[in-house]
Amino acid sequence: MPKRAKELGALDIKRAAHPGTHERNVWVQAGGVAGLLLQITPNGSKSWILRTMVAGSRRAIGLGAYPEVSLADARDRAREAKRKIAEGIDPIEERKEARAALAAARRKTLTFADAADRWIKAKLSDRPEKSQKAVRSTLTAYAFPEIGDLTVQEVAPHDVVRALNTIWTTKPDTAQKMRGYLEAIFAWATVSKHRTGDNPARWAGNLKELMPSPSAVAKGRAGNFPAVPLNRLSDWWEELGQRDGMGATALRFAALTAARSGEVRGATWQEIDLGAGLWVIQADRMKMGREHRVPLSGDAVAILKAVPRMLGSDLVFPSTRGGMISDMSISAVMRRMQEDAEAEAKAAGLPVDKAGWRDARTGRPAVPHGLRSSFRDWTAELGYDRDMSEIALAHLVGSEVERAYRRTDMIERRRAMMDHWARFLRGEATGRVIELVRTA
Numbered sequence: 001m002p003k004r005a006k007e008l009g010a011l012d013i014k015r016a017a018h019p020g021t022h023e024r025n026v027w028v029q030a031g032g033v034a035g036l037l038l039q040i041t042p043n044g045s046k047s048w049i050l051r052t053m054v055a056g057s058r059r060a061i062g063l064g065a066y067p068e069v070s071l072a073d074a075r076d077r078a079r080e081a082k083r084k085i086a087e088g089i090d091p092i093e094e095r096k097e098a099r100a101a102l103a104a105a106r107r108k109t110l111t112f113a114d115a116a117d118r119w120i121k122a123k124l125s126d127r128p129e130k131s132q133k134a135v136r137s138t139l140t141a142y143a144f145p146e147i148g149d150l151t152v153q154e155v156a157p158h159d160v161v162r163a164l165n166t167i168w169t170t171k172p173d174t175a176q177k178m179r180g181y182l183e184a185i186f187a188w189a190t191v192s193k194h195r196t197g198d199n200p201a202r203w204a205g206n207l208k209e210l211m212p213s214p215s216a217v218a219k220g221r222a223g224n225f226p227a228v229p230l231n232r233l234s235d236w237w238e239e240l241g242q243r244d245g246m247g248a249t250a251l252r253f254a255a256l257t258a259a260r261s262g263e264v265r266g267a268t269w270q271e272i273d274l275g276a277g278l279w280v281i282q283a284d285r286m287k288m289g290r291e292h293r294v295p296l297s298g299d300a301v302a303i304l305k306a307v308p309r310m311l312g313s314d315l316v317f318p319s320t321r322g323g324m325i326s327d328m329s330i331s332a333v334m335r336r337m338q339e340d341a342e343a344e345a346k347a348a349g350l351p352v353d354k355a356g357w358r359d360a361r362t363g364r365p366a367v368p369h370g371l372r373s374s375f376r377d378w379t380a381e382l383g384y385d386r387d388m389s390e391i392a393l394a395h396l397v398g399s400e401v402e403r404a405y406r407r408t409d410m411i412e413r414r415r416a417m418m419d420h421w422a423r424f425l426r427g428e429a430t431g432r433v434i435e436l437v438r439t440a
Helices: 012-013 072-088 091-107 111-122 129-147 155-166 170-192 214-222 228-239 246-255 261-265 298-306 325-349 369-383 386-392 398-407 413-425
Strands: 025-030 036-040 046-054 057-066 278-281 290-293
Touching: 012 072, 025 155, 025 398, 046 072, 057 072, 057 091, 072 091, 072 398, 111 129, 129 155, 129 170, 129 325, 155 170, 228 325, 228 413, 246 261, 246 298, 246 325, 246 413, 261 325, 278 369, 290 413, 298 413, 369 386, 369 413, 386 413
Parallel strands: none
Antiparallel strands: 025 036, 036 046, 046 057, 278 290
16 A cells, blocks of 8 residues: 655645755645645745546646645645546646637637737738828728727628728728728638638628629719708708717718818818808818818807817817817718618618618718718709809819909808808708899
8 A cells, every 4th residue: 555645734835945955846745635746946936736647647737836826725626636537537638628718719809900900010011111001091990990899700791891881882992992901801810710700801702792882883973972862951950960979060060061071070270260250271171272261150150169179189070089080980970870760761661772861863872972962952953153152162163264363252152152051951941943143
């Protein structure tokens, strides 16, 4: 019968020390459980080891470090290990499998935003820095707001569709590039063991069944941007008024001023004269490279007075971090309005393809830039001077010679027109055709 080791106490374990006569580990039998040893290294650190037979082979099973694992805990762990061995379970292999499962689970908690960053570093490092920044900028503007915080494992095709829909019809070239980026990122994540399953950004047999084809989008874009019909504008304006957030506020201001999204997003308080009701946009911010003066209606001034000013930012409509809000932030407001209208129609058993605010000619959902078309249609219907309407939209009017001799931008006449436009949006002015007196 083998000799049983003396059963040491907690104080014995605490006092146990390396002899210091060599540079090898030493082991002290703790007793209480056969094969339970206290391992002591030359530098004095201690840990627990269970030496026992597993499937006919002698194995050493680590049970944890001392003093984190006390003597009593070490004995309990040793007994549990022996119980598993008796049941045919190898504790060492079980632990390896648990660690592998934990590592796999951790890999699958990688967010899409982090995966995109790793993909750029891994696959685009040989590209010029400008190219890398362009890719990152596209993803940051359009993909991250929708799927950036989701793990790469949980992103599904409908999530990708949601991200792509923000620019699928308005910026098809950018959208096609981004879809390619998304597919490549998910492919990298799959090979890197961060996700399993089909690629949610794959086109064939996947997104192709959920989204209009690029060729159809290109054909649909042959005309103007989809616009809210004039007879629906007051309803649209009322619905917009129920929306909160900086994107909705900026969209209201854009509608009242008939300005481009970029002009509104980049507006600064230095450009605004609230007392005079005037917004002066510098030439370097304008598409045509010319200074543009915008007369502000009372409604537009009210929006500016109500919008909170952010300390450290001169932007009128800043993001939560103080920078310029993205184009998507404004587009998303109209997209959500359209989605809500379609959901209501579906719940009521009405045709979804007729619901919401759709362009009268193409049937496509209206987009922010289409509001400028709505405004231009309205001025034409009411007989406003064509040149004045075009100037309000910051378009070039007449030949180069005519522009050189023109000394006025009709600011006060345009002010009256913009006040009328604001009343029309509120539903307080009709859209009937009325001929106004035009200047020679």
